[in-house]
Amino acid sequence: MGMFNLLNLRHPKMKMAGQFVMRITILVLLTYELAEAAAAAAPIAKPNCNSSCGNLEIPYPFGIGPDCYMDKLFEVVCNRTGSSAKAFLTSIDKEVLQINISYPTVQVQMPIIYSNGCRSSGSGAALDISGSPFNFSSDDNTFISVGCDNFATITGLGPVVFGCKSHCNKSQIVEGTRCSGFTCCESSYFPINQQEFHVEFRSINESKVRDEKACKYAFLVDQNWLKSNKPDPSSVQYWETVPVVLKWAIPMPTNVSLNMFESLKKRRDVWCSFSDEANNSFTCECNYGYDGNPYLPRDGNPYLPRGCQDINECESESKRCLDHLECENTEGGFNCNERKSPLKLAIIVICPSLGLLFLLFIIWWLYKVIKKRNKIKLRQQKFFKRNGGLLLQQQISSNENNVQKAKIFNSKELENATDRFNENRILGKGGQGTVFKGMLIDGRIVAIKKCNTVDEGNLEQFVNEIIILSQINHRNVVKLLGCCLETEVPLLVYEFIPNGTLFQYLHEENEDFPLLTWDMRLRIAREFAGALSYLHSAASLPIYHRDIKSSNILLDEKYRAKVADFGTSRSVTIDQTHVTTLIYGTFGYLDPEYFQTSQFTEKSDVYSFGVVLIELLTGEKPVSSTRSQEGRNLSTYFVRSLKENHLFDILDTQVSKVCNKDEVIAIANLAKRCVHLNGNKRPTMMEIMMELEGVQKVSLAQPNFEELEYVRNEEMGPGNDVSISASSCLESGSASSSDVLPLLSI
Numbered sequence: 001m002g003m004f005n006l007l008n009l010r011h012p013k014m015k016m017a018g019q020f021v022m023r024i025t026i027l028v029l030l031t032y033e034l035a036e037a038a039a040a041a042a043p044i045a046k047p048n049c050n051s052s053c054g055n056l057e058i059p060y061p062f063g064i065g066p067d068c069y070m071d072k073l074f075e076v077v078c079n080r081t082g083s084s085a086k087a088f089l090t091s092i093d094k095e096v097l098q099i100n101i102s103y104p105t106v107q108v109q110m111p112i113i114y115s116n117g118c119r120s121s122g123s124g125a126a127l128d129i130s131g132s133p134f135n136f137s138s139d140d141n142t143f144i145s146v147g148c149d150n151f152a153t154i155t156g157l158g159p160v161v162f163g164c165k166s167h168c169n170k171s172q173i174v175e176g177t178r179c180s181g182f183t184c185c186e187s188s189y190f191p192i193n194q195q196e197f198h199v200e201f202r203s204i205n206e207s208k209v210r211d212e213k214a215c216k217y218a219f220l221v222d223q224n225w226l227k228s229n230k231p232d233p234s235s236v237q238y239w240e241t242v243p244v245v246l247k248w249a250i251p252m253p254t255n256v257s258l259n260m261f262e263s264l265k266k267r268r269d270v271w272c273s274f275s276d277e278a279n280n281s282f283t284c285e286c287n288y289g290y291d292g293n294p295y296l297p298r299d300g301n302p303y304l305p306r307g308c309q310d311i312n313e314c315e316s317e318s319k320r321c322l323d324h325l326e327c328e329n330t331e332g333g334f335n336c337n338e339r340k341s342p343l344k345l346a347i348i349v350i351c352p353s354l355g356l357l358f359l360l361f362i363i364w365w366l367y368k369v370i371k372k373r374n375k376i377k378l379r380q381q382k383f384f385k386r387n388g389g390l391l392l393q394q395q396i397s398s399n400e401n402n403v404q405k406a407k408i409f410n411s412k413e414l415e416n417a418t419d420r421f422n423e424n425r426i427l428g429k430g431g432q433g434t435v436f437k438g439m440l441i442d443g444r445i446v447a448i449k450k451c452n453t454v455d456e457g458n459l460e461q462f463v464n465e466i467i468i469l470s471q472i473n474h475r476n477v478v479k480l481l482g483c484c485l486e487t488e489v490p491l492l493v494y495e496f497i498p499n500g501t502l503f504q505y506l507h508e509e510n511e512d513f514p515l516l517t518w519d520m521r522l523r524i525a526r527e528f529a530g531a532l533s534y535l536h537s538a539a540s541l542p543i544y545h546r547d548i549k550s551s552n553i554l555l556d557e558k559y560r561a562k563v564a565d566f567g568t569s570r571s572v573t574i575d576q577t578h579v580t581t582l583i584y585g586t587f588g589y590l591d592p593e594y595f596q597t598s599q600f601t602e603k604s605d606v607y608s609f610g611v612v613l614i615e616l617l618t619g620e621k622p623v624s625s626t627r628s629q630e631g632r633n634l635s636t637y638f639v640r641s642l643k644e645n646h647l648f649d650i651l652d653t654q655v656s657k658v659c660n661k662d663e664v665i666a667i668a669n670l671a672k673r674c675v676h677l678n679g680n681k682r683p684t685m686m687e688i689m690m691e692l693e694g695v696q697k698v699s700l701a702q703p704n705f706e707e708l709e710y711v712r713n714e715e716m717g718p719g720n721d722v723s724i725s726a727s728s729c730l731e732s733g734s735a736s737s738s739d740v741l742p743l744l745s746i
Helices: 002-010 012-040 223-229 233-238 255-265 341-386 389-398 411-417 456-471 502-507 518-538 592-597 602-618 634-643 661-674 685-701 705-716 726-731
Strands: 076-081 084-089 094-100 105-111 134-136 141-146 150-155 162-166 184-187 196-202 217-222 241-248 270-274 281-286 290-292 308-310 325-330 333-338 426-430 433-439 445-451 480-484 491-495 553-555 561-563 578-580 599-601
Touching (some): 105 217, 141 150, 141 223, 141 233, 196 217, 217 223, 281 290, 411 433, 411 480, 502 553, 502 602, 518 553, 518 561, 518 685, 592 599, 602 634, 602 685
Parallel strands (some): 217 241
Antiparallel strands (some): 076 084, 084 094, 094 105, 134 241, 141 184, 141 217, 150 162, 162 184, 270 281, 325 333, 433 445, 480 491, 578 599
16 A cells, blocks of 8 residues: 555656556456355256255256246246245156265156055155156165055056065064065065156955955155155055155257257267166266366356366375375366475465555556556547537537537547448448448447548538538438547438448449339439439529439439538528639539639539439430540530430430330430530529429329310421320330420420
C-alpha cells in the first residue's frame, strides 16, 4: 500500500491505475477461491439443475426437469409433501431410494407378488420394466417366497426353471439360512438381463388337494438391505413394497447416445465399455486417478468443473512416496521426486520480487492503455468538430421536429454493424465513397456509406443537407437514418434496399437480375420522376440531385424505384434558379449546358433523367466504345436515330416487342425533349411526372384502336404519312421505323 500511495502522489492517472490493479487482484483471488471450492465438491448434476430430492442425490444422466437428464428414460420427478420428498423414475413409475454412478445401479421400491388366495397389501400382477434401460440385478438381489407347501417358480425364462420350495414340516428346516425352509424359502440365483418377473405358485405334494385359500408370497429383494435390516420374511403380509436393485446402462439407438459415447471415449479421464454382447448399451466410469461423474458433458469453459476430476494422491492418508522423496500430484497420477529444499527457499525469496516487478509492469501498461484511450477520444472529438458535429447538434436542438429524424450514431456502433468495415460487406463504390451493408443493434439492416473527406468550407452546407435529407419522407427516396461524424471521414446511414441498382438490370447479364418488362420500366420511370418532382417542387427547400444516373436508382423487394446517393446534392432557396459550383457529374449523364456555364439548374437534373429514360428504352449504356465515334454518347445517338427514322431499330428487345407502340413513341418523344440542348425547352419534373402518369392511364383505359387511328389521321391531315397505330401491333406484330417520324416531330 505504501508503494501505491507514492505512485498516487506522482500522477492522478497512476492513482486510478493502482486502484484498478487492486480490484483486479481481489477479483482474481476470489475467483481462485471459488474454483478451489468447486473443485473440492465434484459436481454430479448438470449446471443449473437440482442435484437432490430430499436426502437422495440425483446424478446425471438422471435429472429433475427438462434439459437436466440425458434421455426421457432417466427423468426423475420429485414429489414433496411437507418436509419430506420422494423421487420417482417416470419410465418405470417406481420410487427411487438410491442411485449409483460408479456401479451403475438404482435401488427402487417394488411391490410384493402374492397368490390369488391373499387379501393383503402388495400386487397380484407380475413386475414388468421392459422398454426401459433397467433390468433386475442378478448379483444384488435374492428371490424369497413365503407360504406353506409352496413351490414358487420364476416363469417366462424358457425351459429353465428357477425357484425354491417351502414346507409345512418343521423337520425339514435347513440350518444357517435366512429362510429355513419352513413356510419360507430363498434362492440367490436369478437370471441376468431380465426385465420381467413372473411367479407361479404350486403345491409341493401333488397328491393332496391344493388349498386355494392359502396365501403365498414371492418377491425380489436387495441382499444388502436384508443383511443390514434383517427383517422377518414371515411378516411379509404386512409389507407393501421391498427395495430391489436394478442395473442400468445408456441405450445406443439414438444419435445423441452414439455421439456421447464417441466423445466420452476420447477423454483420458473416462473409460467406457459396452454393457451387453449386442453393443446396444454402454456404461462409463472415471479412470484411475480421477473421481466424479463420468457422464457429465464437458463445457468449453476451462474454469467450470467437469465430471471426472483429478484426485490429489499426495493428500491421501496412505503414504505414496518414501521419506526422502517428495510427492508431486499430476493429471491422473503422481510423481515421487527428490526433495529440493534450497530451490524452494530461493523460490520463496524470488517470487515476491518477481511479483512486485510484474505489478509495476501492469501499472505501467494500464497507464499506457488509459493514455491511448484518451488520445482516441480526443481524436474522435477532433473529427466530430471537423466534420460539423457541433453544428449538426445545434441544428437538431434548435428544431424539435428533427430530433427523431436525424440520429447521430457513434463510431463503435457502426463498426460493430459492419464487422469493422469488412470488405465482404461492401455493396458498392462510387465517387462519393464506399457503401457497406450492416445490421444495427435493434436488428435493422442498413446501408452505411463511408464518405470521402468533406472540405471545411462546405461544412455548413454538408450539415444542412443532412438535416434536409433526414426530413425527406417520400416512398421513392432512400431514407437517410442518421450519420456518424466522429471518424476521419463522415459515415451516412441509409435504409437498406435489397435488389440492387437499375444499371445492373439494364446492362449486366446475370441470373440474379431478371429482365425488366416494359410495364416495369414504365413504372420505374414514373416513380423516379415522382421522386425528383418532389425534391424540386414539394420539399421544404428545393433540392437538386446533381448525380442522376441508373446506378443511383435502387430497386426494393417489390422492384420499386428508390433514388439514392445525395452526396453531391444541393438545396436552394425557393426564389433561387441555379447554383454555381465546380463541374461535377458522371460522363454521359452530364448536362452540356451546365458543362459550359457551371450553373446547375433543375433542368440539369431533367437532362440526366432523360438519359436514364433513354437507357430504359434502348438498354444501351450512356457511353459505349462499341458505337461509332459520333454515337458514343447515348443521348446524341438516340436523337440522331430519331431523325433518321431508326427508333425501333435501337430499342431494347423487351421494349420492341410491346404491342402498344403508341406508349413507346410517347416515352421516346418525352426523352427527346428532356435531352434538348437548350435547358429552357426541357420540361420540368412535374410536367414529366404528369405525362408519364397520362401514358399509364391511357394504357390502362384500353381505348378503341380503330377510332384512335381515325382521329389521329384526321388531326395530322392528309399531308402526313402516318399509318402506325396500336391496332397495327395486333395485325402484323411490328412497325417499321418510317412510320414513326411524324409523331416524334411534334
